[in-house]
Amino acid sequence: MNSTPPPASRFAATSPGPDVSTPLASEAREHVELAHRVEATPRLDRPASTRIFVVANQKGGVGKTTTTVNVAAALSAKGLRVLVVDLDPQGNTSTALAIEHTEGTPGVYEALVEGADMDELVRPCPDLPGLTVLPASIDLAGAEIELVSMVARETRLDKALQGYLAECEEAGDRIDYVLIDCPPSLGLLTINAMVAGREVLIPIQCEYYALEGLGQLVRNIDLVRSHLNPRLDITTILLTMYDARTRLSAGVADEVRNHFGDKVLKTAIPRSVRISEAPSYQQSVLTYDPSSSGSLSYLEAAREISEAAVSRKPTPSEREV
Numbered sequence: 335m336n337s338t339p340p341p342a343s344r345f346a347a348t349s350p351g352p353d354v355s356t357p358l359a360s361e362a363r364e365h366v367e368l369a370h371r372v373e374a375t376p377r378l379d380r381p382a383s384t385r386i387f388v389v390a391n392q393k394g395g396v397g398k399t400t401t402t403v404n405v406a407a408a409l410s411a412k413g414l415r416v417l418v419v420d421l422d423p424q425g426n427t428s429t430a431l432a433i434e435h436t437e438g439t440p441g442v443y444e445a446l447v448e449g450a451d452m453d454e455l456v457r458p459c460p461d462l463p464g465l466t467v468l469p470a471s472i473d474l475a476g477a478e479i480e481l482v483s484m485v486a487r488e489t490r491l492d493k494a495l496q497g498y499l500a501e502c503e504e505a506g507d508r509i510d511y512v513l514i515d516c517p518p519s520l521g522l523l524t525i526n527a528m529v530a531g532r533e534v535l536i537p538i539q540c541e542y543y544a545l546e547g548l549g550q551l552v553r554n555i556d557l558v559r560s561h562l563n564p565r566l567d568i569t570t571i572l573l574t575m576y577d578a579r580t581r582l583s584a585g586v587a588d589e590v591r592n593h594f595g596d597k598v599l600k601t602a603i604p605r606s607v608r609i610s611e612a613p614s615y616q617q618s619v620l621t622y623d624p625s626s627s628g629s630l631s632y633l634e635a636a637r638e639i640s641e642a643a644v645s646r647k648p649t650p651s652e653r654e655v
């Protein structure tokens with residue numbers, strides 16, 4: 335018979351009482367604290383005026399779509415009116431929010447290229463009252479080329495969106511937050527988002543080369559600011575796929591915080607299987623597994639976003655990334 339004591343008794347021998355020093359124990363403690371903080375804020379305050387976020391990073395797979403879906407879900411779960419604009423021809427945002435977007439479904443393409451009224455294109459998200467979506471279908475893939483020869487090609491989304499927001503406001507149904515999910519490129523679709531937006535939210539994946547390419551993104555934002563939209567500002571950086579057990583994640587987080595200072599949300603989104611599973615059930619992680627760490631982190635990130643000052647000056651180091 336094996337007489338080796340089980341691991342628990344080894345710990346008990348050195349630290350009596352509940353152990354709070356192991357990584358697992360501290361993760362559990364943080365989870366409980368996070369759950370308390372989220373519960374303590376049942377509703378978020380409405381902003382003074384509609385805040386329009388561009389969720390951008392020209393790298394693919396860093397968490398733009400996941401962040402758009404779950405921050406939008408979190409804001410609406412806390413009582414706010416939210417519009418998501420899916421500007422990626424892959425339409426993953428539309429999928430995750432259970433909005434039909436098969437080829438030929440009218441959506442953002444019609445608003446951008448054909449100048450259609452957004453009112454006829456925006457759809458309600460079935461699971462989240464207060465959340466509406468302007469879907470993207472594969473038709474949008476052609477828009478990048480079609481826009482090139484069009485009049486006012488950079489400002490078409492801005493025009494459509496401003497018209498729609500004004501209509502909502504007149505109808506007494508003001509939208510509090512707009513989140514625009516960008517494709518992984520710096521082409522005309524992303525430029526349209528940056529002209530329509532006021533704040534840029536950059537998700538940064540806690541992986542090798544996290545900051546690579548960010549200099550180009552920041553320079554493009556500067557260019558759009560000086561030529562097309564003086565009100566655009568990077569206000570929010572969100573660390574995604576954070577793994578508290580690796581030094582790599584902690585190192586990337588430190589580096590990003592050194593560059594972007596207090597624009598980086600205190601909450602980092604953990605790498606979580608529940609977050610990656612949710613879209614295959616056409617759900618946000620908030621509806622798929624409300625008490626999971628992924629859901630709680632996005633709720634906490636949304637709270638930070640809602641409390642952050644709207645306009646902050648860019649830090650000098652941002653330009654040096």
Ligand code: ADP
Nearest residue numbers: 394395396397398399400575604605606609610
């Ligand atoms: P992007 O829109 O920037 O291309 P996505 O949001 O689509 O990135 O994310 C890329 C992949 O990573 C997706 O499969 C998504 O489910 C997964 N993912 C995103 N965030 C997380 C996370 N926090 N934990 C685990 N998987 C994640």
Ligand code: MG
Nearest residue numbers: 398399422426
């Ligand atoms: Mg995406």
